[in-house]
Amino acid sequence: MSQKAQIGVTGLAVMGRNLARNFARHGHTVALHNRSYGRTKELVEEFGHEGTFLPAETAEQFVASLERPRRVVIMVKAGPATDAVIDEFAPLLEEGDMLIDAGNAHYADTRRREAALKAKGLHFVGAGVSGGEEGALHGPSIMPGGPKESYEALGPLLEDIAAKVDGEACCVHVGPDGAGHFVKMVHNGIEYADMQLIAEAYDLLRQVGGYSPADIAGIFQGWNEGRLGSYLIEITAEVLKQVDAATGKPFVDVVLDRAEQKGTGRWTVQAALDLGVPVSGIAESVFARAISGGVTEREAAVAADLPGPTGGGGHTGDLQADVEQALFASKIVAYAQGFQQIQAASKEYGWDIDPGAMAKIWRAGCIIRAKFLDFIKQAYDKNPALPTLLVDSYFQDAVAGAQDAWRRVVVTAAQQGIPAPGFSSALAYYDSLRAKRLPAALIQGQRDFFGAHTYHRVDKPGSFHTLWAAEGRPEVDA
Numbered sequence: 001m002s003q004k005a006q007i008g009v010t011g012l013a014v015m016g017r018n019l020a021r022n023f024a025r026h027g028h029t030v031a032l033h034n035r036s037y038g039r040t041k042e043l044v045e046e047f048g049h050e051g052t053f054l055p056a057e058t059a060e061q062f063v064a065s066l067e068r069p070r071r072v073v074i075m076v077k078a079g080p081a082t083d084a085v086i087d088e089f090a091p092l093l094e095e096g097d098m099l100i101d102a103g104n105a106h107y108a109d110t111r112r113r114e115a116a117l118k119a120k121g122l123h124f125v126g127a128g129v130s131g132g133e134e135g136a137l138h139g140p141s142i143m144p145g146g147p148k149e150s151y152e153a154l155g156p157l158l159e160d161i162a163a164k165v166d167g168e169a170c171c172v173h174v175g176p177d178g179a180g181h182f183v184k185m186v187h188n189g190i191e192y193a194d195m196q197l198i199a200e201a202y203d204l205l206r207q208v209g210g211y212s213p214a215d216i217a218g219i220f221q222g223w224n225e226g227r228l229g230s231y232l233i234e235i236t237a238e239v240l241k242q243v244d245a246a247t248g249k250p251f252v253d254v255v256l257d258r259a260e261q262k263g264t265g266r267w268t269v270q271a272a273l274d275l276g277v278p279v280s281g282i283a284e285s286v287f288a289r290a291i292s293g294g295v296t297e298r299e300a301a302v303a304a305d306l307p308g309p310t311g312g313g314g315h316t317g318d319l320q321a322d323v324e325q326a327l328f329a330s331k332i333v334a335y336a337q338g339f340q341q342i343q344a345a346s347k348e349y350g351w352d353i354d355p356g357a358m359a360k361i362w363r364a365g366c367i368i369r370a371k372f373l374d375f376i377k378q379a380y381d382k383n384p385a386l387p388t389l390l391v392d393s394y395f396q397d398a399v400a401g402a403q404d405a406w407r408r409v410v411v412t413a414a415q416q417g418i419p420a421p422g423f424s425s426a427l428a429y430y431d432s433l434r435a436k437r438l439p440a441a442l443i444q445g446q447r448d449f450f451g452a453h454t455y456h457r458v459d460k461p462g463s464f465h466t467l468w469a470a471e472g473r474p475e476v477d478a
């Protein structure tokens with residue numbers, strides 16, 4: 001074969017197909033491969049005119065069609081499918097070649113794969129890609145990890161196809177081994193929290209304010225012009241505008257209220273628990289999806305007619321304005337928690353992730369793209385070691401201005417029996433952080449009482465234990 005491809009894509013379902021087209025549209029010759037040849041054939045038949053594609057029926061043909069060092073993008077289902085593809089391709093590759101897993105892999109799998117392939121002289125790059133089908137084609141946000149030197153050969157191609165903000169690509173080398181997939185995972189966790197908060201805003205406007213889905217679409221369109229401007233607010237307005245053709249009812253009223261999940265939100269929470277980072281907003285959003293899908297429990301509770309509030313008036317204040325404030329403040333908390341998790345993992349694994357750079361590459365192309373990411377970037381540019389976004393002046397002022405409205409919204413939700421786990425847990429997190437004393441001292445006392453777990457004192461160093469069963473309960477050094 002004379003002509004060689006600069007990059008190859010294996011796995012040509014919605015994401016891989018559009019990434020391949022995106023590379024081709026940017027003038028790169030793209031080798032194509034898929035487990036079943038049908039998808040490869042279809043891509044060339046439908047979109048062959050968009051650039052130069054080298055379709056291959058077998059892994060051997062595919063590898064032979066790539067220039068050295070070979071760059072092979074894998075875009076298949078996470079888990080065993082990815083391992084199967086790696087096992088198929090690795091023996092065909094040579095030292096210095098690159099396997100780029102652009103799927104939603106778990107970062108621990110990426111660390112394992114990177115170490116195994118490194119021993120064979122291959123570069124394994126776990127690259128998070130966000131933006132869905134459209135983003136893959138028109139410019140996703142790309143979060144590549146893996147060895148820094150692989151970025152020299154790979155980065156320019158990824159930057160070519162990535163989304164751009166003021167001419168700057170939404171793609172940067174995140175850090176070694178699993179750093180890219182970790183950041184993509186937290187991106188998805190934040191996506192879950194953002195979606196949950198938007199859903200709660202909709203629910204309160206509908207149930208408390210009596211607005212119709214079409215009215216709320218209009219409200220969200222208005223918010224999208226302001227500080228809440230984001231892809232998720234924009235598409236929410238579109239979803240709320242949708243009318244079911246068969247029944248004439250709002251689309252949201254004919255869809256089962258059971259949110260599904262593929263697992264990246266759950267992974268985020270599991271990783272956060274291991275790191276000891278309280279990502280309560282993300283956790284509540286994962287649990288809210290689980291509750292929505294808990295059909296047996298929900299049906300039992302409805303059948304038992306579990307009582308709701310007996311009193312409680314309407315909302316005191318301007319509901320629309322208050323919900324906007326609650327949404328903005330809760331969203332800040334969710335992002336603050338997600339960034340804290342990235343910083344904790346960076347420290348744990350020695351990844352040296354620049355949080356400002358993450359905010360920068362999320363400004364376009366990805367699902368959580370939002371106007372306020374500019375402010376997050378600025379906050380970390382000012383202070384890369386910021387302990388929490390909540391103490392940055394922009395966010396501190398925003399939350400200070402929002403908090404009265406936020407509290408009114410949480411009170412209304414509680415009084416009217418409307419679940420708002422995202423809003424209320426974010427507020428509890430905020431109040432926990434700003435509390436001068438938390439009731440944790442009492443918990444320390446309880447732990448010491450039943451398990452001699454010891455405690456520290458406010459007035460002197462050291463560990464102490466109280467002899468709770470002894471007369472006079474004396475305190476001893478532990």
Ligand SMILES: NC(=O)C1=CN([C@@H]2O[C@H](COP(=O)(O)OP(=O)(O)OC[C@H]3O[C@@H](n4cnc5c(N)ncnc54)[C@H](OP(=O)(O)O)[C@@H]3O)[C@@H](O)[C@H]2O)C=CC1
Pocket residue numbers: 010011012013014015016034035036039075076077078080081082084085102103104105129130131132133
């Ligand atoms: N869809 C989205 O919006 C996004 C998806 N992602 C991630 O991108 C990846 C691809 O997603 P998507 O395009 O939706 O496709 P799917 O996740 O539906 O995966 C389908 C692809 O995987 C291939 N495949 C499945 N099992 C195997 C196997 N054992 N060996 C070889 N190939 C296999 C299929 O081949 P075949 O055609 O032969 O069945 C097909 O090409 C996933 O990891 C996903 O999580 C990331 C961001 C957004």
Ligand SMILES: O=C(CO)[C@H](O)[C@H](O)COP(=O)(O)O
Pocket residue numbers: 104129130131132188260261262263264265367
């Ligand atoms: O990666 C993505 C966007 O960046 C996917 O859209 C995301 O995986 C969807 O997740 P879920 O199905 O769990 O809601």
